[in-house]
Amino acid sequence: MHKIRSFKGFNWMGFFTLYKKEVLRFFNVFAQTILAPAFTTILFYLILTLSIEREFLVNNNYSYSEFLAPGLICMAIMQNAFANTSSSILISKVQGNIVDVLMPPMSELELTFSYSLGGITRGILVGISVFILINIFVTIEIDNFLLITFFGITSASLLSLLGILCGIWAKKFDHMASITNFVILPLTFLSGTFYTIDRLPDIWKFLAIWNPFFYIIDGFRYGFLGQGESNLIIGCAIMLISNLFFIIITIYVFKKGYGLRS
16 A cells, blocks of 8 residues: 555554454444354354254264354354454444554554454454353363364454455445345355254255365364364365465455555
């Protein structure tokens, strides 16, 4: 963007200031941004565990309650990480104060990391809240904490970066709603969050395998249950490559100023 922003070194003060702004932004409405999504996820959990024929959806190695909980936690992490960055940028554009972020001497890398870390923070906080609340109803065992941490952070990072790009692209809230309703929600709901894909008809199983969110949910669930339906190496590779790809794209978009300056 502006030449004043091209300098050697990393602007740690600018990075932490913007990150602090993002965190305070959603903490100021804590009940709406943290508690409300956690409560909604718990309602999903209660309704599904009480009303669905559970034995059909999972195998005999664990109960449906144990299977469902990790998927809902990961879903909450992803959706809220996306919501945080996309809404932050879009609101700044609509209100006309996006210039306050673009004018300081911050590089595109610093902007990308600040916004994405804000989204990661909100996503992880919601995930922890859901974990605590679900433990009231079922004891969740942890098999591999490193896997949970890896897929939790990389999934939040991926959706945060996607949220930044969507926030930059969208010109009004209707555009963002269309992305959320027709892209994010379908990919999340059809990723094996609520069922094992080996129970699906062949055509739906084929589509699920090509859904990148399936590898996120399955890898995250693997950390709790100690088993999954996908190849963990493939899942880890997809997460690392996807995050790197979207980091590069986001930095490029910030550099070009697309959708941010007239």
